Amino acid sequence: MRPRALVLAVLLPLVVYVGLYTWNAKTGVIDRLTAVLGLDVAGWVFRPGRALERGGRELWERYVYLVGVRQENEDLRAEVRALQEQVAQLSEKSAEAKRLAALLALPPLEGWERRGARVVAQRPGPGMVLDGVILDVGHAHGVHEDAPVQAAAGLLGRTTRVGRFFAHVLLVTAPVSRVPVISQEGRVPGVVCGQGADEPLDVRYVPLGQPVAVGELLVTSGMDGVFPRGIPVARITAVSVGEGALFQKVEARPVVPIDAVEEVVVLQRPQAAAVEAGGQ
Amino acid sequence: MRWRRWRVPAPVFWLGMGSAALWCQEFLGGRDVLVPFILVWLQRGRMGAAFVAAVLVTLVQEGLASFALGATLATAGLWAGFVLAAWRLDPFNPLFMAGFSLYAAWWIPQAYGTVAMLHDVVVPLPSFFQILVQASVTWLVWVILNWLVARQDRYVSVSAAT
Secondary structure, X not given: OOHHHHHHHHXXXXXHHHHHHHHHHHHOHHHHHHHHHHHHHHHXXXXXXXXXXXXHXXXXXXXXXXXXXXXXXXXXXXXXXXXXHHHHXXXXXXXXXXXXXXXXXXXXXXXXXXXXXXXXXXXXXXXXXXXXEEEOOOHHHOOOOOOEEEOOOOEEEEEEEEOOOOEEEEEOOOOOOEEEEEEOOOOOEEEEEOOOOOOOEEEEXXXXXXXXXXXXXXXXXXXXXXXXXXOEEEEEEEEEOOOOOOEEEEEXXXXXXXXHOOEEEEEEOHHHHHHHHHHO | OOHHHHOOOHHHHHHHHHHHHHXXXXXXXXXXXXXXXXXXXXXXXXXXXXXXXXXXXXXXHHHHOOOOOHHHHHHHHXXXXXXXXXXXXXXXXXXXXXXXXXXHHHHHHHHHHHHHHHOOOOOOOOOHHHHHHHHHHHHHHHHHHHHHHHXXXXXXXXXXXX
């Protein structure tokens, strides 16, 4: 290959890539395109996958239950098996009902509407470098970008990229996540910053001399206009003051067991939902 | 032949394999299982099929990614790397496949990390052990796909001869 051709072969793709990147940063066309094509296609694949996984788990649990059974009578054995299958199914349903009841029992938030959703995938690919999950709701259900997502125990995160039927949620543990909070007892403000899935949350800008204690609950302050006021976010696990520091160093742990979340509610303001529905 | 009646049509086969790979990706905590779908065609020099596979894989990975154009950069780097590596080496050699799997396992997080950096976000890069695990996954899926495609090619040539 001649030097000029070699330079062209390297430079041309680079220029095209940078051009695409800049164009997308300005217009967001590629973001929207991939959200509609890639995300929605993958979402439709993940949804039955979750159902299969649940079915497989139930089957496995039933098998384990049956290993210890020593019944001589074949009829009784069959009956026990049938009953165990029923119990396994009912216990799964009961657990789901409990989780849904916990969601329904959440106190109403003035000026916000709720939309139920299921988590269809967690860490679905190598590109999800920020902690996130995928929900089975999208523009078609009136869900828009930056909508707060709440589990029964507290705040899970907010939607970032929304396709027609599926949406990405940026979790509170993600390194770019910022949630303004206030401590429930002392009413001390701060900002909860994610540091990654296995790291504690960093609570920044907590003023010196303000009363914050280990174990205290942090709830959303509503100061950013994205999250409604009063949703539990995290519980304080450590408080310290560095020498010459302007703020207290506070660490916290999310109140939501992120890996175990299956059902959530997406919060949205009625006017935003109406605009989305009108745009369909 | 009897078994010919039971042959799964290619689109259904690839749809099934692609869906299974996507489920595996989630089951394995986000490890890349789709890359071998491009490599298996590049290996055979079937650039048209490789291009279609690359577009589909990139679209899906872009849809699942946190930042746009990371998957595009990853696929472009893989394609360029493969063309360069296969220039003088035999792409069917098991050592080549293992080596290229290692390269893919190292390169893909670099590509996503680079795009995250453009957004002023620093993401932790995988450890050597994580790269080895990803390389093993890529290699294993590649070997399986390679065997399946070779079987398919044999079937087509036998059918044509008879």
